[in-house]
Amino acid sequence: MVSVSIVVNGLERQCDVEPRLLLVGFLRDVLGLTGTHIGCETSSCGACTVLVDGESVKACTVLTVQADGSEVTTIEGLAQPDGSLHEIQQAFGAEHALQCGFCTPGMIMAVASLLKSQREPTDRQIRDALEGNLCRCTGYQNIVKAVHSAACMLRGQSYGLQTAGNAAGAGGAGVASGLEAGLRMTAGFSTEGQDGT
Amino acid sequence: MVPERFEYHRASSVDDAISRLGRLGEGSKLLAGGHSLIPLMKLRLVRPSAVVDIGRLSDLRYIRDAGDYIAIGSLTRHCDLECSSLLQREVPLLPHVAGVVGDPAVRHRGTIGGSLAHADPASDLPAAVMALDGRLVLRGSHGDRIVAVTEFFRGFWETALGHEEVLTEVQIPKGTAGWAYQKFTRRAFDWAIVGVAVVATARGTVQVALANVAPTTVRATGTEQALREGASPAVAARRAVDGLRPASDINATSEYRSHLAVVLTRRALDKALA
Numbered sequence: 001m002v003s004v005s006i007v008v009n010g011l012e013r014q015c016d017v018e019p020r021l022l023l024v025g026f027l028r029d030v031l032g033l034t035g036t037h038i039g040c041e042t043s044s045c046g047a048c049t050v051l052v053d054g055e056s057v058k059a060c061t062v063l064t065v066q067a068d069g070s071e072v073t074t075i076e077g078l079a080q081p082d083g084s085l086h087e088i089q090q091a092f093g094a095e096h097a098l099q100c101g102f103c104t105p106g107m108i109m110a111v112a113s114l115l116k117s118q119r120e121p122t123d124r125q126i127r128d129a130l131e132g133n134l135c136r137c138t139g140y141q142n143i144v145k146a147v148h149s150a151a152c153m154l155r156g157q158s159y160g161l162q163t164a165g166n167a168a169g170a171g172g173a174g175v176a177s178g179l180e181a182g183l184r185m186t187a188g189f190s191t192e193g194q195d196g197t
Numbered sequence: 198m199v200p201e202r203f204e205y206h207r208a209s210s211v212d213d214a215i216s217r218l219g220r221l222g223e224g225s226k227l228l229a230g231g232h233s234l235i236p237l238m239k240l241r242l243v244r245p246s247a248v249v250d251i252g253r254l255s256d257l258r259y260i261r262d263a264g265d266y267i268a269i270g271s272l273t274r275h276c277d278l279e280c281s282s283l284l285q286r287e288v289p290l291l292p293h294v295a296g297v298v299g300d301p302a303v304r305h306r307g308t309i310g311g312s313l314a315h316a317d318p319a320s321d322l323p324a325a326v327m328a329l330d331g332r333l334v335l336r337g338s339h340g341d342r343i344v345a346v347t348e349f350f351r352g353f354w355e356t357a358l359g360h361e362e363v364l365t366e367v368q369i370p371k372g373t374a375g376w377a378y379q380k381f382t383r384r385a386f387d388w389a390i391v392g393v394a395v396v397a398t399a400r401g402t403v404q405v406a407l408a409n410v411a412p413t414t415v416r417a418t419g420t421e422q423a424l425r426e427g428a429s430p431a432v433a434a435r436r437a438v439d440g441l442r443p444a445s446d447i448n449a450t451s452e453y454r455s456h457l458a459v460v461l462t463r464r465a466l467d468k469a470l471a
Contacts, residue, residue, distance in 0.1 A: 002205055019205030019248065022239075041198050043236050044386060046302065055276075055305040061235050062306070065205050066228075066252060113301065131385035132300025 004068040008033070009077030017064045024048045024059035026067075027074055035075035035105045039134070046133035049106035049113075050074050056113035058132070075105035078112065087153040088112060088146075097146035099137035107133045111147050120151055200238035204247040211363050214251050215338055218361045221247040227363065228252060229272055230306035232299070233315035257310070257365060260284060266332075269367040271310025275322070276301070278309065288369050290376040290396060294325040297378070300386045310364045313349070316356045319388040319409035321380060323350070326367060327406035327414050328376075328394035334366035335359070343368075350413035372399040377468035379461035380408075383448070390448045391457040393417070393437070395469040403470070410443040410458050420462055430466035437462040 001016040008031060015030060027033045027050070036059055039047030048059040051073040078086040088108050091097070098104040107130065114121060114129040121129065126147045127140070135143065206221070208214035218225050224246030228234055231252070237243040251257070257272035260281050267287055269278070278284060278295035285292050298304060298312075298321050312322040313333065323346075331346040335358055349357050358364055375397035380389045392408030403424045405417035419439025423432060443454035 019203055020200040020238075022199065022235075025199070041239065043232065043303070046300070049302055052305075056302045057305055058302045060239075061232055061303075063205070063228075063231065063235065065207075066231065066250060110302065128385075129301055132302050 002065050002068075004064055006064070006067050006069070007071040009073060015064075019063060019065050021064045022060055023050070023052075023057075023062040023064050023067050023072070026064040027059060027072070033074050033076050037102055037105060039102065039106075044132075044134065045103070045106075046110060046130075047103050047106040049109040049133065051109055051113060054113075054116065056110050073109070073112075075108060078108065086112075088115070088150040091146040091150035091153065092143075095142045095146035095149055097138060097142040103133060103135045103137075107135065107143060111150065114147070115151055115154060118151075119155060121147065198239040198241075200235070201241060201244045203238075203245050205250065206247060207250045208254065211251070211254060211257070211336055211365060214249050214254075214363055215336065215361055217249050219338065221249070223360060225249055225360075227314070229311040229314075230274065230308045231311075232303050232307045233311055233317065251363065262287070263368070265371055267369045267371065269309060269369065271313075271364045271366060272308050273310075275299075275304035275307045275309070275312075279304065287371050288329065288373055290325050290329065290373065290378060290394065291322075291369065293376075294321045294378050294394065297321055297380055303386075309367055313346075313367065314356060314358055314364050316350050316354050316413065317388075318350075318353065318411060318413050318415075319392070320414070321378070321389060321392055321394075321408060323414040324392050324394040324406040324408040325378065326369070327416060328396045328404045329369050329373070330396075330404060331370070332368040333364055334368065335362045336365045337362040341365070347416065350415075353412040355413075370398075373397070374399045375469035375471065377465040379465045381457055381461060391443075391454050391461055393458065393461040393465045395462075395465040397469045403466070405437070405462060405465070407437065407441075407458060407462075410438055410454055411441050412444075415441065417458075417462060420466075424466075430470060431463055434459050434463035434466060 003016050005014045027036050036050055037047040039045035043058055043061045049056050050059045053070050088111050110130055110133045126144050206217050226245040228248045228250045229252050257270040259270040260283055261268045275295040275298050279292050309322055312320050326346050333344050333349055335342050344357050373396055377395045380392045389408045394406045396404045405420045407415050407417050417437045419436030420433045423436045437458040438455045443451045445451045
């Protein structure tokens with residue numbers, strides 16, 4: 001057994017683990033954070049995507065011991081403690097970007113990773129960024145719309161079509177300021193000062 | 198799927214990794230990004246008794262201008278290669294190829310050294326380094342030695358790297374005049390069914406490397422010879438798999454791979470020599 005200390009969604013977790021325990025197994029079975037899913041077992045589908053030190057990673061292809069000393073953010077770490085959803089989650093709901101929901105946590109974490117570096121991604125950039133996340137239900141169209149919508153909200157702009165008046169702008173400040181707790185590497189997530197500063 | 202039990206060691210330095218490999222014996226393996234090794238361990242195709250993790254040795258993560266070549270630390274990740282302005286200026290083939298490996302999450306972990314040491318012939322970066330005539334620095338208990346990439350791949354998943362050696366640096370000569378990488382896949386994140394890397398150098402040579410047409414990454418010696426004899430890209434491309442018999446597998450027959458290699462070599466030459 002190896003002793004590890006990993007900050008998960010802002011909380012330090014210390015544990016003795018077998019070297020062969022995959023990070024996804026640690027999150028799901030040891031910590032009970034079952035939002036991260038196991039889809040393919042072959043590092044293809046991305047249902048297990050989480051952020052490690054702010055970067056998207058397939059948790060099924062990382063040993064827990066490799067993540068010792070790191071900060072991990074899972075889908076559970078996106079929403080506020082009071083349950084208010086992150087802009088990406090709001091957009092996925094409003095744009096009907098999920099059906100069965102199995103790929104969705106991993107998809108959202110991959111989007112979170114994209115929007116850190118791309119404030120206004122094009123369709124092409126979105127589709128390329130999500131090439132490691134497979135969805136069998138939606139055909140991806142609404143996922144792409146949801147990413148545009150989320151990017152808009154995070155830039156503090158309003159987004160037309162289905163989400164007009166829903167999440168854009170309204171309550172943006174309250175949602176944004178509380179995000180800092182859940183998401184470590186937050187440059188790019190708050191709706192204020194969202195300039196990579 | 199879960200790997201078999203193994204001992205885990207985290208190396209504090211390259212020399213520490215080398216001495217641990219020596220003490221732990223033949224059943225020990227190095228772990229860098231883990232995106233070649235861990236999938237195989239999960240399938241139990243590889244069952245090391247011990248793993249020596251070098252993934253945190255940040256000293257091996259660099260991209261430096263070394264005069265007439267670029268020195269790349271072996272733990273440089275694909276995403277680091279992708280966004281390197283130095284590489285985009287001096288060796289543009291590399292950031293491009295790094296950007297087509299797997300998907301963004303894979304590129305956050307995979308390393309150039311890991312890809313080369315794992316030596317899967319379907320990998321993209323080994324083909325790029327082969328087309329660039331790269332050199333590899335291998336460190337063992339007796340010091341460093343340099344091996345040309347053309348001498349490095351010995352067989353399927355087999356290289357010149359000794360069991361107690363660590364690949365520390367990849368040296369890429371400067372002087373690319375034209376370049377191209379053609380990768381044929383069915384799905385976005387797939388391994389290449391066939392891949393072709395072409396580098397036209399400022400000295401006037403044209404180097405062509407092929408992915409997934411042989412047990413190792415190889416140079417398209419037939420095409421290179423034809424070009425030296427003055428053949429056009431179309432004619433030279435027809436000799437892409439001279440001397441090779443690509444494998445048949447679930448993705449393609451040998452005949453289809455041979456055909457793909459010719460077509461992709463033609464396209465890559467057209468772009469690189471334009």
